[in-house]
Amino acid sequence: MNPKLFEGKETPFYYYDLSLLRRTLTAIKSATADSPHFHVHYAVKACAHPEILRTIAQAGLGADCVSGGEVEIAAEYGFSPEKIVFAGVGKTDREIQTALDIDIACFNVESLPELENINALAAQSGKKARVAFRINPNIDAHTHAKITTGLNENKFGLAMDDMIAAIRRAQELSHIEYIGLHFHIGSQITEMQPFAALADRINQLQLLLEAEGIATPSINVGGGLGVDYQTPDLHPIPDFEAYFSTFKERLQVRKNQEVHFELGRSVTAQCGSLVSRVVYVKQGHEKQFVIVDAGMTDLVRPAMYGSYHHTLNLTSTSAEEEVYDIVGPICESSDVFHTDYKLPTTRRGDLIVFRSAGAYGETMASRYNCRQLPGSIIYSSANPS
Ligand code: LLP
Secondary structure, eight states: OOGGGGTTOOSSEEEEEHHHHHHHHHHHHHHHTTOTTEEEEEEGGGOOOHHHHHHHHHTTOEEEESSHHHHHHHHHTTOOGGGEEEOOTTOOHHHHHHHHHHTOSEEEEOSHHHHHHHHHHHHHHTOOEEEEEEEEOOOOOOSOGGGBOOSTTSSSSEEGGGHHHHHHHHHHOTTEEEEEEEOOOBSOBOSSHHHHHHHHHHHHHHHHHHHTTOOOOEEEOOOOBOOOSSOTTTOSSOOHHHHHHHHHHHOOOOTTOEEEEEEOHHHHGGGEEEEEEEEEEEEOSSOEEEEESOOTTTOOHHHHHOOOOOEEESSOOOSOEEEEEEEOSSSSTTOEEEEEEEEESOOTTOEEEEOSOTTTTGGGOOOGGGOOOOEEEEEOTTOOO
8 A cells, every 4th residue: 555645635535446356356256156056246235435336246246235225326336137136124115116116136025014015016016026035044153243143133034933934925925926035144254154054054944945845046145254354464355265165065055046145344345444644642641542533433343343453554664663542533432443552653644544444434434523424545556546
């Protein structure tokens, strides 16, 4: 990362390395090349920057959306409707209508009232909506409590016990076509064991469905593959081989069955960084604070989940290291990026970079304290812009 690129650019801003994103997409393609029935959708919620979306769409991935707004921008930036899926526990009439108008591939339905509503809206539009049921597989993803989604206590999906009745109801409805099952167990999952457990659970559920004579053309296993936040330079590209192999080996795929994946973080986290500038270095009673111009409004993950983002001083050439709390300017005591973090001796005006911020960074930014939203720079080694 060359600080010269940032001259004259107002901080804070997101920096995206398109070359790394392209290499990541190539790694996904090569890990799935021997499995033409595998279809990868990008979870738009992770990063919806137009250039990022265009690059991912051009690589041939589909889109996984969780709002009408995401469905619209996915279609606008080049994802073809037959590769767009739409999940979410609270889809409104307007959002469902948007997705029906665009004619997306599949609604991932999370409750019976939602199923009835999609049927009614599809009837009004003279359409048949393709639906998959999101099933809660009750699997512990061994990740942060706030990003675990597949346990019985979570709000997502239908309980396994309700699966067959829901499918039977879908088969009765004239404007619904049942196409399969959807799962998502959580995010930032760094071991393969939870994914193997998910595959085993799906195998059990398929047997139940077959005993009932129900054919299931599509299985969507969701997303969740984690990234290396501690040492991003050692692992700029997640281990897609291990991830997809887990499903190749464990999931018992039926003839003509399609398998869908919804990866967000693992696609974009490592290609993005948040770049900020030191406003002041302040000596407190017991602590030394580096106060930067980025805050929890620009990158909320440390304040919200206690997440670690590897942090560098791009400007300092000092050989001495000092221990700092790195904090933002927001009027909240949770607006802290790091406590007791070592940086080379840091001065006002230095550029401070928070790494691995390309997923759930810019998309979660807010205007709290009437702040501006962060800007962005897209960099590609072939084509700096
Ligand atoms: N599919 C569904 C239904 C999801 O809910 C999610 C993420 C994904 C796919 C993509 O998961 P990924 O591959 O990115 O792990 N804001 C949190 C993460 C929330 C994830 C929400 N759902 C964070 O900053 O860690």
